[in-house]
Amino acid sequence: MTAEPGTVRSHRRVTPAGRLATAVLAAGLVLAALVVGGAITSQVPDTDRREQSFIRSGGVGSPVDARTFDATVLGVRGGTKINGGGQAHDTSGIWVLARIRLVARAEPTRVGYAVLVDDRARVYRATGRITQLLATGGRILEPGIPVVGEIAFEVPLDAVTRLRLRLAGSQLDQRMDAMTECPLPVDSATLPRWKAQTTPLTLAAPEIAP
Amino acid sequence: MAAGWIVNAARKVPVHQVGLGVGALALAVSGLFGGLTTVRDQVPTVTASAATDGGPWRVTVIRARLFNDLPPLSLQKAGDRWLVVVATVEVTAAESRGDMTDILRVPAVPGLLTKEPSYVVLARDSTNVEYLNPGMPEKIGFFWEQAAGSPAPTEVDVRVYGKTQRLDALTGHLNWLDLAVRGQVHLTVDDQRNK
Numbered sequence: 001m002t003a004e005p006g007t008v009r010s011h012r013r014v015t016p017a018g019r020l021a022t023a024v025l026a027a028g029l030v031l032a033a034l035v036v037g038g039a040i041t042s043q044v045p046d047t048d049r050r051e052q053s054f055i056r057s058g059g060v061g062s063p064v065d066a067r068t069f070d071a072t073v074l075g076v077r078g079g080t081k082i083n084g085g086g087q088a089h090d091t092s093g094i095w096v097l098a099r100i101r102l103v104a105r106a107e108p109t110r111v112g113y114a115v116l117v118d119d120r121a122r123v124y125r126a127t128g129r130i131t132q133l134l135a136t137g138g139r140i141l142e143p144g145i146p147v148v149g150e151i152a153f154e155v156p157l158d159a160v161t162r163l164r165l166r167l168a169g170s171q172l173d174q175r176m177d178a179m180t181e182c183p184l185p186v187d188s189a190t191l192p193r194w195k196a197q198t199t200p201l202t203l204a205a206p207e208i209a210p
Numbered sequence: 211m212a213a214g215w216i217v218n219a220a221r222k223v224p225v226h227q228v229g230l231g232v233g234a235l236a237l238a239v240s241g242l243f244g245g246l247t248t249v250r251d252q253v254p255t256v257t258a259s260a261a262t263d264g265g266p267w268r269v270t271v272i273r274a275r276l277f278n279d280l281p282p283l284s285l286q287k288a289g290d291r292w293l294v295v296v297a298t299v300e301v302t303a304a305e306s307r308g309d310m311t312d313i314l315r316v317p318a319v320p321g322l323l324t325k326e327p328s329y330v331v332l333a334r335d336s337t338n339v340e341y342l343n344p345g346m347p348e349k350i351g352f353f354w355e356q357a358a359g360s361p362a363p364t365e366v367d368v369r370v371y372g373k374t375q376r377l378d379a380l381t382g383h384l385n386w387l388d389l390a391v392r393g394q395v396h397l398t399v400d401d402q403r404n405k
Contacts, residue, residue, distance in 0.1 A: 091334075128338075129332070129335070
């Protein structure tokens with residue numbers, strides 16, 4: 001026995017008000033999904049933060065582990081000129097020479113990245129105005145053999161008392177790798193002394209430490 | 211009634227003819243609003259000694275000069291000459307930058323061996339600029355080698371380029387990208403070859 005078409009009553013009556021309510025509900029769900037998605041996205045770290053270096057900090061005189069080498073800041077000096085390439089190089093700021101001790105941990109390695117960072121997050125690369133081996137990966141460190149030397153930087157005068165030295169192995173890519181950090185011991189009384197230092201500084205060549 | 215006639219007529223017209231018709235209509239409307247006007251190179255003109263914001267750097271073009279051989283810089287071909295543009299550059303980005311060869315171009319000068327400068331040299335001590343540090347403006351010389359057979363320029367339009375900081379679509383990192391002209395400086399070239 002079959003019913004005649006159109007004689008079976010619908011289970012739900014579709015009315016204009018019902019259609020409107022369904023549309024409003026759908027729009028509300030889409031909006032809610034967008035809001036929730038946006039809230040989640042805003043809490044997820046961006047690529048730069050997600051892949052940033054692992055900063056390992058230490059004070060002057062303390063070895064800091066950079067995964068492939070240990071770095072120790074031994075001291076710092078500064079002046080208005082530096083020798084290199086047979087001439088003295090002046091600067092609009094000040095020359096800062098950080099003395100460091102490096103020891104490769106397990107295999108031969110290099111320090112390819114050396115920067116100073118100030119309290120405004122400005123980053124100053126080791127200078128290229130003179131030849132320096134320690135900062136540009138030119139000196140290979142053999143495991144267990146400590147090397148002591150200096151790295152030269154050129155920084156503006158307003159940054160000199162709030163500098164941190166950062167070192168890492170790779171010259172080009174420091175993402176998700178260890179990086180050492182050590183504040184440089186420069187106070188406001190040091191800067192006038194350095195500004196009065198007009199005799200050109202000479203960068204200490206890397207040498208095997210006892 | 212009219213709507214029905216339009217629908218019936220549209221069903222009889224081949225699709226490609228509809229496409230052509232729509233395209234022609236769009237072109238006509240675009241033409242009415244200037245879409246067919248020849249695009250001119252609109253580079254803002256900057257006066258010499260005025261600073262141009264290039265994104266990661268601020269540039270003030272100062273002067274242009276012509277030189278013969280200038281040791282220790284080496285010409286690729288003996289007899290060529292140097293076109294030198296001197297500018298003050300300050301890195302306004304947060305990190306030392308090593309892309310100084312991107313900053314200036316002199317596209318209208320004939321006979322240059324390269325579009326980018328062959329040397330970028332610090333006026334302070336004539337060392338090559340590897341990195342320029344933030345907050346430390348420096349006077350820099352940009353050197354282009356010009357072939358001996360090309361006419362020596364008496365005037366030059368120097369274009370200052372800039373970059374925009376945005377997320378790199380490939381890596382997702384925030385980076386300075388999209389090298390583009392930010393200004394043009396017209397200079398008289400000071401010929402120093404016989405001085």
